[in-house]
Amino acid sequence: MGDNPYQNDRGNKDRTITNTKGVGTMTPRPGTGQPMYTSEAFLIGDTMTGGYGKGPDILHECTVAVNPGEIAVIVGPNGAGKSTAMKAVFGMLDVRQGSVRLDGEDITGLSPQDRVKKGMGFVPQTSNIFTSMTVQENLEMGAFIRTDDISGTMEQVYDLFPILKEKRYQAAGELSGGQRQQVAVGRALMTKPKVLMLDEPTAGVSPIVMDELFDRIIEVA
Structure with missing residues (x-):
């Protein structure tokens, strides 16, 4: 392997999203004037090291942290480990070292389903809708863990994405790419998540x- 940090061990050693000492800081929120340490963050993947199955480590002491109301962005070239970091936070790969905490609770050992129950939402980059189901059925599937009335939340999603209400009885697989992404985001919102993670939305x-979708995401935040 050469000197490219994104090729060595197929791992992520980009220090923009990797903290080798495990004590990172975030830009202070307006009006505070004080740095926010990652240990105090609402959601934190703390010094995560891990990979898929029995394969090699892809993340190397990667730390990602975010607070309520904030929009955090992971930036890097293809193969840097951006999607992998999000999947690690969501419980879709083994975190062999480090931890994931949500609102002060260690959720490292929880399954993705249990993390959803704790208030996490995740929209993967691909295969993120049920193409044979209608738009409304997709949204209903998003609320599968809820036992209360979901009609109010569904109306909120329709208010956020009006085109989905127009096409609510249409198969999601017949929609345009942008409309499919709206379905995927809307379905994740049906759980009323405390944290919403979007992979290449x-x-x-x-x-x-793209501009319209980002406007809607900002509204949600």
Whole structure:
């Protein structure tokens, strides 16, 4: 292997999202004037090291932290480990070292389903909708863990993405790329998550749709 940090061991050694000492800081929120240590964050993947199954480590002491109301972005080239870091936080790969905490609770050992129950939502980059189901059925599937009335939340999603209400009885697989992404985000919102993670939410959509989708994401935050 060469000197490219994204090729060595197929791992992520980019220090923009990797903290080798495990004590990171975040930019202070407006009006505080004080740094926010990651140990105090609402959601934190703390010095995570791990990979898929029995394969090699892809993350190397990676720390990701975010507070309520904040929009955090992981930036890096292809293969840097951006999606892998999000999957580690969501419990979709083994974290062999480090921990994941949500609102002060260690959730490292929880399954993705249990993390959803704790208040996490995740929209993967691909295969993120049920193409044979209608738009409304997709949204209903998003609320599968809820036992209360979901009609109010569904109306909120329709208010956020009006086109989905127009096409609520149409198969999701017949929608455009941008509309599919709206379905995926809307379905994740049906759980009323405390934290919503989006993996490449604008991949494959036009610039106009991308701007609109980001506007809606900002509204949610």
